[in-house]
Amino acid sequence: MIAVEQWTGKEALLLQQATRSSVRDFAQRLGISARAISYWKKAPGTVCSHDTAQLLDTALSRCNVEERELFRVLLANLRGEPANALADDSARPAPCTVVSHKFLPVYLGEQSALLYAVGAPGPTGPGGLEQHVIPVESHPARTSTVHIYACGIAVMHVEEHRRVDTLTELAVWRYRTYVKERAWAGDRISRLLQQHASDEDRVGLPPAPQYVLSAYELRHTSWTGPGLDTGLHLLSTPSVLVDRQDPGNVVPLGTGVEDAKFRARWTHPEAIAFGGGVSRGVAGWSGVAYHPQSDERALTMTQIVALELDVQALWALSSHVLHMIEDGLDPVMPTGYGWRFMRGAYVRLTTARPTETAQHRVMREAILATSELPDRLRAAQDALRESDL
Structure with a gap:
């Protein structure tokens, strides 16, 4: 006792x-x-x-x-x-295999119609957003797709499989690739617009994706108990392992930092844990980590990715509205995607469905809480209503 x-x-x-x-x-x-x-x-x-x-x-x-x-x-x-x-092997850095999912959203506005017209219809996510999907040429180590939303947003989704010896190694790779991935995604979307534009279309240079959010599926690891909890928290909050003073040259914070985190059974105080059966997950501001187990009650990474795609699209859309307001401009939106659209998306994302499992509800609420998307959707909705859009 x-x-x-x-x-x-x-x-x-x-x-x-x-x-x-x-x-x-x-x-x-x-x-x-x-x-x-x-x-x-x-x-x-x-x-x-x-x-x-x-x-x-x-x-x-x-x-x-x-x-x-x-x-x-x-x-x-x-x-x-x-x-x-606990056995020492459950609370120390250890090799692991992860599947990295990066989401890079960008506001295209009316230009998105060019890509929406040529994309293949994609499944509707939890936010109820209509989307079309375009595969992007990549290399064998990863797959990339552009998800075009009728509301004027494009989200680049990049999936990569990686085997690392430590989570510090993964964190360094993650931050060092962020700048490159944003430039690469912006270039690919620009090429797609040019490729599918007619002679009458005037295609401007789209802005670079605003940021990169990551989600990690932890597949193979020796961690158990508190060691697994610490590993998931470090996956969702990698900034505690690296020095980011020079964004172009992110380096490990120091020798022994990751070891100390595991010894202390560290967890981030603002991250939110969620699970599904015997599986475990953690949602933080900069990412989501999930370790699925063979259990029919468990969530799937596909469900998490579907939610993140809609969350990132709506985050980029609400950011576009709020940035225009901050700059003293009246917001401009594609026809049919004003405050009523924002209200509908808010209700769909924040309301439980009769067919939704308890595990899925907890996951959805954790991701929405750490992203603070509901508050931004309400603010954007109010701004659009005041502008009569």
Whole structure:
């Protein structure tokens, strides 16, 4: 049995981490307000009241074996005591195989109609956005497709399989390729526009993709338990492993950093864990990581990619609207894609469906929360309504 003589914000937050709960879910689990958990983050040394301590004791007693073991290890680390709980091979850097998915969105506006007309119809994603897909010439190590949305957005999707010895190695590769991938994607989209434009069409040079978001499917690894949790968090938040002061020459942050993260069972406080059966996933601002298991209840990476494609398209579209407003301009949108379209996309993404599994709902909510897309959609919707679009 694990006993906590005095619950403070520190121990309470460790229990949240061990149960892999969001702030809202953990608050519901305890029967308290989410504000209390936010306060613990600001003042972790605060001693919990007697009533709150009892709620935490009850929550701990209801944890499963894995959650209790993770809490015990985290608590031992907090107290500076030896954990002696897990095999060393589960909590250290190790080789792994991942499938990297990069999403590079760009606003094309009316020009997107040229590519939409020649693309093959693609499946409608969770956001209900109509899209056509065009394969892009690449090399055998990866596949690339451009997803053209009728609302004026193109999203380049690049899939690559990689085997790495450490996650630091993967993080360096990831950041070093970002600048190149943005230029490459912009060039390919520009070539496609030129290729399919008629003599009457005036094709301008499209802007470069705004950013790159990554999603990783972790396929082969020796990590288990807390080691797997740390690996997924590092996959979704690689910035803690590298020095990015020179974007053109990102380098490892230092020797032993990744080892220290694994020893400490590190997890990012703002990332949100989700799962599907025995599978595990983590959503962060800069990426998503998922480790599927052979379980009929598990999510598939295809479901995650489908959601990310719609999320990235709507992020780019709402960014276009908000940037125009910030520049003192009236927003311009393709016909039929004004504030009502934004409202419909918001409702489809944020509303659970009767056929949606609990695992899919948790994944969707985690990605939407870390991307902050719902807030941007509402802001863009209000701006378009004020402009009568």
